[in-house]
Structures are given as structure tokens and as C-alpha cells.
Amino acid sequence: MPLIWLLALLAALSAAGFVMGRRRAVLSSGGDVRRLHSLPNYYGFNVGLAVIVPSLLVLFCWLLVQPLVIEARVAAQLSPEALSQASDPALVMSDVRRLAEGLDVAIAEGAMSGDDMRNLEADGGNIRAALGAVGVALGSEVEPSVLVAAQSYIAQVRTGNMVRNVTVILLALAGFLWAMRLTAPGFRARGAVERAVLALLIAAASIAILTTAGIVLSMLFESINFFRQYPISDFFFGTTWSPNFRGNSDLGILPLLWGTLYISFIALLVAVPVGLFSAIYLSEYAGPKVRGVAKPLIEVLAGIPTIVYGLFALITVGPLLRDHFAQPLGLGESGSSVMTAGLVMGIMLIPFVSSLSDDIINAVPQSMRDGSLGLGATKSETIRQVVVPAALPGIVGAVLLAASRAIGETMIVVLGAGAAAKLDLNPFEAMTTVTVKIVSQLTGDTDFAAPETLVAFALGLTLFVITLGLNVIALVIVRKYREQYE
Known part of the structure; x- marks a missing residue:
């Protein structure tokens, strides 16, 4: 039984349990629902939940545990020769899973004959005789030991699925009977x-x-x-990033952190003033009609996919900066640069700063504005000396949230800043970030046991700690603000 059918059956049993539980509660009260402790619907919900909750919980745990158990049992059946030929045992299991999926497809589409199936299913049968048929069905040749493991994998998956379905259905029926037995006026x-x-x-x-x-x-x-x-000191304090899967790699994170922080800094230089000034205008100066049009238009920027921003940086902003600034000033010849990625990323972050700052400024009590105006201050003086200082903790939190968003951006950097890992102050030079190198180190046919691949996880953990720290600081500041003004 496919999994979707099992879920549909559980949903049907739960719905039937609700109807029958409600009916049983009404009948047990002799038609007078005032004799029931609870409303009739509660009795129906009790039966429905007793059917579906335990069964779904067991099904979820089964789906998590079964692949691990089957892979461990199949891996124990692999020959030492098959394991020794691969650099990583996980790659052998990947071949087993791929072959098992191909066998299922071949059997379902009738690409394998009955003789081939008997050769595969017979204990100690001539596996090599079936290799040709399986190779044709899958489009590639396979090793005999891997084929045997795939055959065992298929058999265990089918057995496990059958036992799973029977167990879940019996558990649902047991929950149904147990809840129906409890259904009484005093329950x-x-x-x-x-x-x-x-x-x-x-x-x-x-x-x-x-x-x-x-x-x-x-x-x-x-x-x-x-x-x-790889030495931890060389990773955190190294100034050269030069991975080489043949060995002798330099995996220093400093050039990547510099590019990440440099691009994020330029992005914030664009996003914070524009976003904050637009928030002040919308909240303090704009009328209802202007605000009703301008605010949604600004927030549209947040809904544009980052790949579109990346294409905008690659096709429009990069060549524009190169032709009108970098080349005339002798600062660079490439359209991919820190400035390109920073400007486009800053445009992307404007709605983050603007919307959050607008909400925070509007949360400042009106009495503070009235008191300032009553003392003779002008509107601009009230905004500078009362409203903005009162909203400053929340604004700082919005800026920190935007900074964490900038640090984790990938597509804009890939298309707008290039892939060069270096330490340079020239904003018109191509640089890269931590997120770009995480993608590049995990892309392609790589050895997942090599430090050149595992470094992606160290980069990700470092980036996670940085963004988590920024988010925690922002939440602490915003919480302090809310406690003070709400």
C-alpha cells in the first residue's frame, strides 16, 4: 500500500470515528445531551484523535527509523572487496539505493523478464546471468555484490512497509475501539x-x-x-583560501569573512539611510493616501527573488559601475565587484529596514510628540530629539536583523561580486563571501571525507554563530524597547 493511501485511510478512519463517537454519545444519553458531561462534538473529537494521533506518531517514527535499520543491515552484507574499492562506504550504499530504485522502476515497467526475476530471487542464483538484463534496464552495468545488496534492500523495504502498514492500521483500530468504549455520559x-x-x-x-x-x-x-x-588555528587565522583536492590546501577563512563583512557593510550603507528616512517620512510626514501607495511599493522589493537581484547586478549595475567609475578612475576592469553586490544587496534590504523602523516609530506614544510640540519644538525638532531617540533601540534591532540577512545572502554575491577570495580595500575588485564558498565546496563530484569538502560545514557553523549572535542582540534590544514603551 503506498504511503498516500495509508494516510488517506487514516484520515477516513478518523472522520468515521468522529461521526460514530458523537452518535454513540448521543445514544448513550437517551437523546438528551444535557445528561452528557461534555458537548457531543467533544466525544467525536476524542475518538477521532485516538485514531489518528497515535497512528501518525508511530508512522512518523517508523519512517525515520526504518531506513537507518535497513541500511545498517544491508551494509553488513556487503563484501569487504566492494567496500575497499570505494573511498567512502557511504558511496557504496548510495550505489545500492540507486540500483534498488532502478530495479523497482524496471520491474514496474516490465523491463525485466520472469527469468531475470527468478535469477535475482533464487538463493545463490547466477547473478552474473542477470547483470545484462539489469544493466539494460538501468542503462549501466553493476557489480554483482552491489546487485545482491540491492536485492536485499528491496526485499527488506517491502517487508518493512508491509509490517508498517499493518501496525499503523491495527493501532488506529485499537484507538478507535478504546475511545468508543470510553464514550459514556460520565466521561x-x-x-x-x-x-x-x-x-x-x-x-x-x-x-x-x-x-x-x-x-x-x-x-x-x-x-x-x-x-x-586541518589545524583550527590555520582555519581561523589563515589569510589564504586555496582549496586543492589533491592535497596541500590553504583553507583560511579570513579572506571570506572580509568579503562577507565588506559587502554587508556597503549594503547597510545603502539600506539604513534610505530605509530609515523613508520610514520617518511615511510615519511622520506622509498623508494617508501617499502612505497607502508608497509603503506597499517599498515592500514589493522584499518579494523579488534574490536571483532577479543577482541578474540585475550582473547585467545592469556591474557594467554601469565599471564603465563610469572603475575604469575612468583606474580602480578595476571587472563588472563583478564588492560595490556591485553591495549596492544591489542594499536595495534588497531597504524594505527590511523601512518596514521595521516604520512600525517601531509608529509605536512611540503620541503623548511624547504632543509634549514636545507643547513645549514649543518644531515638528522636525520633535522627530530628531524625541521620536528617533525613543525608537532608537528598535531601529538598532531592525538594522541588526538586516545585517544578518545580508551576511547570509548568496545569489547576489555569486552573480555580482565574483568568486575571488582575497583581502583588498578596493571596492571595485571582485571578492567572495562565506556562503558562496559553502556552495562551491559542496558542488560537483567531491569526496565528502576530504577536508576540502568538510570545510563547508566549518564555514557554515561559523556563519551560523555570527548570524545567531546578531539575531540575539537584536531580540534583546527590541525586547528592552517593548518593555519600556508598551
Whole structure:
């Protein structure tokens, strides 16, 4: 049974449980719902939740655990020769999974005959006799030991799926019978349903925490593997970035951090003044009609995909800066530069600063404005000396959030700033950032056990710590602001 059918069956059983549980509660009260402890719908929800919640929980855990168990059992069946031929055992298992998927496709499309299937399924059968047919079906030749492992993989997956479906359906039926047995006038159905919903809400709130923990742990473990092969001091204090998969790589992060911070600084130089001034105008000077048109137009910038900004930097902004500034001043000959990426990224960040600052300025109590104006200050003096200082903590938080967004940007840098990792003050020279090198180190046919690949996880962990620090600082500042003025 396909997984989508199983989910549909569970949904149907849950809906049927709701209807039958509600009906049973009404019948048990003799038609007088006033004799029930809870409303009839609560009894129906109790049955429906008893059907679907435990079964979905077991199904979710099964989907996580089954691939790990099957891969471990299949890996134990691989011959030492097959493992010794690959630089990483994970690559052999990847071939096994790919071959198993191809076999499923070949069987489903009838590309394999009955004789080929018997050769594959017979214990100790002539596997080499079936290699030709399988190779034709998959479009490539395979090793006999990998074919045997793929055959075992398919058999175990089919068995596991069958046992999974039976277990989940039996659990759903058991929950249905148990909840129906509890359905009686004196049963506190509302309390049971509310406790179940509370547990679901807690589980949903925990997903973000667990996801963050999983991301950090995955990067941390791979970073530890990297630092076992490459000196940590050379990584954090090295001034040369020159990866070489044949060995003798220089993997210093300083040129990447310099390019990241340089581009982000230029972007903030563009985004913060424009965004802050537009927020002040919209909140303090613009009328309702102007504000109703200008604010949505500014926020449209936030909805433009970053790849579009990257193309704009590559095709328009880069050549414009090169022809009118870099070449006449003798500062560079390339359209890809720090200035190109910084200007375009700054345009992208304008709505972040503008919208957040606008909301923060509007949150300043009107009484502070009235008091300043009542003392004889002009409107501009009130904005400079009262409104902006009062909103300054929130504005700083908005700027820090925009900075973290700039540090993590990739596509604009790829197309607008180039890929050169170097330490240079010239804003019209091509440079690169941490995010670009993470992508480049994990792209292509790479050895995931080599330090040149594992360095991507160390880069990602470093970038995560930087952006997390900025976000924490921004949240602390905004929280302090809210406690003071709300």
C-alpha cells in the first residue's frame, strides 16, 4: 500500500470515528445531551484523535527509523572487496539505493523478464546471468555484490512497509475501539480533547527547537571531523583560501569573512539611510493616501527573488559601475565587484529596514510628540530629539536583523561580486563571501571525507554563530524597547 493511501485511510478512519463517537454519545444519553458531561462534538473529537494521533506518531517514527535499520543491515552484507574499492562506504550504499530504485522502476515497467526475476530471487542464483538484463534496464552495468545488496534492500523495504502498514492500521483500530468504549455520559471528553490538543501544540512548538538543534549538531559533528584533519588555528587565522583536492590546501577563512563583512557593510550603507528616512517620512510626514501607495511599493522589493537581484547586478549595475567609475578612475576592469553586490544587496534590504523602523516609530506614544510640540519644538525638532531617540533601540534591532540577512545572502554575491577570495580595500575588485564558498565546496563530484569538502560545514557553523549572535542582540534590544514603551 503506498504511503498516500495509508494516510488517506487514516484520515477516513478518523472522520468515521468522529461521526460514530458523537452518535454513540448521543445514544448513550437517551437523546438528551444535557445528561452528557461534555458537548457531543467533544466525544467525536476524542475518538477521532485516538485514531489518528497515535497512528501518525508511530508512522512518523517508523519512517525515520526504518531506513537507518535497513541500511545498517544491508551494509553488513556487503563484501569487504566492494567496500575497499570505494573511498567512502557511504558511496557504496548510495550505489545500492540507486540500483534498488532502478530495479523497482524496471520491474514496474516490465523491463525485466520472469527469468531475470527468478535469477535475482533464487538463493545463490547466477547473478552474473542477470547483470545484462539489469544493466539494460538501468542503462549501466553493476557489480554483482552491489546487485545482491540491492536485492536485499528491496526485499527488506517491502517487508518493512508491509509490517508498517499493518501496525499503523491495527493501532488506529485499537484507538478507535478504546475511545468508543470510553464514550459514556460520565466521561470527561472535553478535558481529554483539550489535553490532546495541548500536547499537539507543544509538539508543534518543539519542531523549531528540534530543527535548530539538528542543524547545529549536524554542522558541529562534521566540523569536528574537519578540524581533526586541518589545524583550527590555520582555519581561523589563515589569510589564504586555496582549496586543492589533491592535497596541500590553504583553507583560511579570513579572506571570506572580509568579503562577507565588506559587502554587508556597503549594503547597510545603502539600506539604513534610505530605509530609515523613508520610514520617518511615511510615519511622520506622509498623508494617508501617499502612505497607502508608497509603503506597499517599498515592500514589493522584499518579494523579488534574490536571483532577479543577482541578474540585475550582473547585467545592469556591474557594467554601469565599471564603465563610469572603475575604469575612468583606474580602480578595476571587472563588472563583478564588492560595490556591485553591495549596492544591489542594499536595495534588497531597504524594505527590511523601512518596514521595521516604520512600525517601531509608529509605536512611540503620541503623548511624547504632543509634549514636545507643547513645549514649543518644531515638528522636525520633535522627530530628531524625541521620536528617533525613543525608537532608537528598535531601529538598532531592525538594522541588526538586516545585517544578518545580508551576511547570509548568496545569489547576489555569486552573480555580482565574483568568486575571488582575497583581502583588498578596493571596492571595485571582485571578492567572495562565506556562503558562496559553502556552495562551491559542496558542488560537483567531491569526496565528502576530504577536508576540502568538510570545510563547508566549518564555514557554515561559523556563519551560523555570527548570524545567531546578531539575531540575539537584536531580540534583546527590541525586547528592552517593548518593555519600556508598551
